[in-house]
Amino acid sequence: MAGIEITSLHMRYPDGTVAVEEVDLSVRDGELFVMLGPSGCGKTTTLRAVAGLERQTSGTIRIGDTPVDDLPPGERDIAMVFQFYALYPHLKARDNVAFPLRAEGLPEAEVRRRVEDAARMLQLGPLMGRRPQRLSGGEQQRVALARALVRRPRAFLMDEPLTNLDAEQRTDMRAEIKHLQRELGATMVYVTHDQVEAMSLGHRIAILNKGRVEQVGTPMEVYDRPASLFCAAFIGSPPMNLVDVEVADGALRGPGGIALPVPSGLPDGRPLVAGVRPEALEVTAPGTDGAVRGRVASVEALGDETIYVVECEGEHDVRVRMPPTARFAADAPVGVRHVGGPPPVYDRDTERLVA
């Protein structure tokens, strides 16, 4: 296994659009590194540059300690798993998995041994004799994974491998990929737009937006202190509430009279945005001390918790996480109160974290 160094990567298309702008990333050996962002943010383009499927305009990529910029994909010693599995439809699963090894000219005994190993790791045993059209989406993706595994690459590149699966299959495959990566100690660069997937799988997450890296950190770092408004809105389900505030009288004050504890050192009067997580709020009876008035727009009873979407005075909808025992009805007048410590605060113009 090897680490991957991406230095000053810049990718510009002939028509002028900049897909990736000065991206610096460092993936450690044995790490599951997630690149997270909305479509068009440059994460897939960066991955394809690492794979060698696209050529960067400038910047270098090293796999291990080797600069790979001039090597075609087949010689970079990496394996890729695609969103649409890309299994050869006319070959059985077993032959799909064996394909890259046979293409390299490995002796058949060795090919057979590696294929059996991979099949066992991914519990594909009885499915190996089938053709892709007789396999479910999740099974096809496991075969694609096995095909990547047998090559024993220095790193795995995964391009939104779970996006095509339905919710149940996705949860299962997620656990399987995580388990596989931990057991092999494999270096994996994993691209996704699903932040739950990123949080659950990644050792570290890089959030990309419009071709730039906005933040790199562990899941908890990225969740607790998002570096910009974009990251704040992107990570967390339900999404973080962003409240326009100003420092006044020793607190962060916002519309409807909401008052939040303020971290020290912020000047009065500067236009700011506070990032308030749904679990940092609570829904109360209207008129409760310190609560802002509002009306319940919708109730999402998820079983282990209930999410209230509340229309507060002068604000967009505010989302509040409550225990399942909470009993407020839709359209009911309620109060929303902040509980918890000082929230992360952002400058309204630069959109970056200031406290």
Next chain:
Amino acid sequence: MGTVATYGMRKAFGEVQALDGVDLEVPDGAFFVVLGPSGAGKTTTLRAIAGLERLDAGSVHLDGRDVTGETPGARDLAMVFQNYALYPRHTVFENIASPLRVRRDPAGEIAAAVDEVARLLHIERLLERRPAQLSGGEMQRVALARALVRRPHAFLMDEPLTNLDLKLRVEMRTELSRIHRRLGRTFVYVTNDQVEAMSMADQVAVLKDGKVRQVGTSAEVYERPVDRWVASFVGSPRISLLACHVDDDRLVGSQGWSLPRPRGTTAEPGRPLLLGLRAEDVSVERRGEATVEGEVFGLEPLGDHTLVDVKVGTETLTVKARPTVAGRPGERLSVTVDLDRAHLFDAGTGLALSGAGR
């Protein structure tokens, strides 16, 4: 009135039995969700209600009237498709106006109706564009507008939010709930995402292999699943199931653990059972007599909470813990179980034992 009912619907595609006797009763004005994994027959159910699939057996009733033989156009239903199915050569205005034009409504009324619906969904400025120029979220709204404009008997929705990214999906969920409450009409909504189902439904019908497994409110389906399959399918993270049997007044696990028998449960001693525990009903912090020993297998930090996978022998127990919880793989620990909220299932049939815990 907007009731929808189906009785004994059966439909096969070649050798595959897509619908195997589907009975549904959708009350007037309800947000009724049909939930199930892919291949369960949810889309076929919806298409049968719409009249796009002919049934092998069974019937569809709208407002008590048997409409099984009627064409889709005659049933006065509106449908929103997963990939929106907007007419690519028509403008947004023409797309939304389409059902009214077929009815030959006067042009003035059509324009007024389209404007009203466009304002409701915040797409007024898109009316002259073509579908190819719209984003996924905008196409979604246009598809909704096309359905809403006619005020049909009921709305059918086939996984309409699946193709949207998370942020849009969460917003649209709230919006759909709002629109539903405002209109007071019946919505029949199909999805494979149980979080989506739980968050929006007045009632949920859980479908598997063409059969309805359970119908109830979100709370009922979550707290009183009728069998182990429904219990596993609904709820995130998945419910943990541990093999055990009753021995006098204890529950004895196959992995060697022992817990007090949950109140109100009865089972013959020795009968193979499954103890179902939701992650939020197991704790790494409280101490009490209902504890199980295990080993930390993995930690999943999800922001507002962390999931701890605890290995109990060869079985796994998932525990919902505070985000700050720390633990290393291999570390031994005790977890406390809330037996009042535990489920018991027969290991053979999978059915829930009556009176298990609540």
Next chain:
Amino acid sequence: MAGSLVARARPARSSPRSGPRGRVRKTVELALLAVLVVAMLFPVLWMLETSVKENRDVYAVPAKLVGFDLTLAHYRDVFVGPSGGASDLSVALLNSVVVAGASTILATVLGVPAAWAYSRFTLRAKKDQLFFILSTRFMPPVVVVIPIFLMYRTLGLIDSQLGLILIYTAFNVPFTIWMMKGFVDQVPSEYEDAAMLDGHTRFQAFRRITLPLLLPGIAATAVFALIFSWNEFVYAIFLTSSREVRTAPPAIAGLIGGTTVDWGLVAASACVFAVPVLVFAYLVRKHLVAGVTLGAVRR
């Protein structure tokens, strides 16, 4: 077990086209390609030259590749007969237009709805039906020309435009169905579902929504059907004889034979014959590309 799947170092391989060995390979490839190009294009070039050469240059020995006078006399002879009226060839060309055009239109009108039905509905033994339809094109049409001739003689269709149109349509319909089904498969049936829910009948939905989206596919399919009908020789020769009915391929072939052959006229006729299809294909060239890939990469 984890260790067995961890990577080991591997030497880099170089591309087959680099290095001194690669240069020789490149030269050989180029030489072969040049030979192929010449072999394929030379007859066309020669034909073009012959059509504008004076008769004395046509028969000149050694043959002249360059340096001859140009004349349009042969082209005039294609259209104007010896007595000043329309030549036999011009009548034949017109017959070709009528027969090929009519059979293409007919095959499209029959084939497109059939393809749509095969695409949208579940039918008994659908795969077998489709295979049977395609299988009619497995054999060379000439194999059944005798039975068809006998059938036509009984029906009185010998030496008639209608007879040719019918047989060309019969050969084109299976091909049209096969190609169009691929195109119809690419248009999601949800459009028609949505239209039906809006209140249209199934046919209205097809006509208003699906058909406009199929136009590129229809254009591509029509070009191929037209090419077949236009170039068809065997049936034209067997089933027609009179000047009024005969199409261009037999007419042009009829110029060759006898004591002397007017090669200039033959060449000019061939050039004129090639033009209409070239023009038509050029007009629909964008749609032809759609036909070639035939939706192979759709997910």
